[in-house]
Amino acid sequence: MKTLTVFTPAYNRAHTIGRTYESLCRQTCKDFEWLVIDDGSSDNTRALVEGWIKEDKIPVRYIYQQNQGMHGAHNTAYRNIATELNTCIDSDDYMPDDAVEKIVTFWKQYGSDRYAGIIGLDQTMDGKIIGTKFPADRKTTTLYGFYARGGRGDKKLVYRTEVIRQYPEYPLFEGEKYVSLGYKYQLIDQDYELLALNEPLVTVEYQDDGSSRNMYRQYWNNPQGFAFIRKVDMRLVPDRKRKFMSCIHYVSSSLRAENRRFIQESPLPFLTILAVLPGYMLYKYTEYKVKSEQKFKLRHG
Secondary structure, eight states: OEEEEEEEESSSSSHHHHHHHHHHHOSSSEEEEEEEEESSOOSSSHHHHHHHHHHHHSSSEEEEEOOOHHHHHHHHHHOOOOEEEEOOOOOHHHHHHHHHHHHHHHHHHHHOOTTTEEEEEEEEEEEEBBOOOOOOTTOOOOOHHHHHHTTSOOOEEEEHHHHHHTOOOOOOOOOOOOOOTTTHHHHHHOOOOEEEEEEEEEOOOTTTTSSSGGGHHHHHHHHHHHHHHHHHHHHHHOHHHHHHHHHHHHHHHHHHTTTTTTTHSSSSHHHHHHTTTHHHHHHHHHHHHHHHHHHHHHHHO
């Protein structure tokens, strides 16, 4: 059995996923398989992947599902992975040629049941590291511990499959397509650390229609998902200021979801009451931003 599964959620990314595939074909280490979760694409993603399966350059598995959003695709991936390690490479990103080799070699040298997996670096297409590297003297970290100590930028996570399955799946809310992937990562952080690898494991390109560039719209269209993760934040983040900020966002999302029981359902009801006014202001600001964006698109096509 291979050591690593690289899984790729894909939704109408036929124009970019070929770059992902080509980078996997170039890997200097072949100790991996590729799992594509087609999250309801209406383009020719299926035909592309089926063609690559026939080419037989690398082991490829393909699963189609009705559109559930990125988190739903992750749920499906985790149910179908059999290898010791897994990592997500988005369908608009690709791996440096030696990324699999770095992951497998590093894990075989330092990995054990003590760790949840590996945390590595992201880089841009011109080779610049995104955000900050890990301190040279820090060999392990949690994801949120890294950011709490001043770390910045997206990081690439490689998890032990056995660990990722210990925790609940991402919830699915009717009519919504977004729940933060950080939900599982926060839970794992409570019990395990990650081995820090100061090497780029993915090359990223943020798409104009990707979630990173459309957060106001995501926030507006998926209020139950955002309220859910804010309740998790209230329970798990240690900093009082961050707890209050989570309450503000929770109020805003609850208002958008028309949930009148949001105070009773809050893990921190008193702090949530204090957050009602700023939460309402955030709700109205988000409404303004989304409507302004819609008007701009109508005017400019």
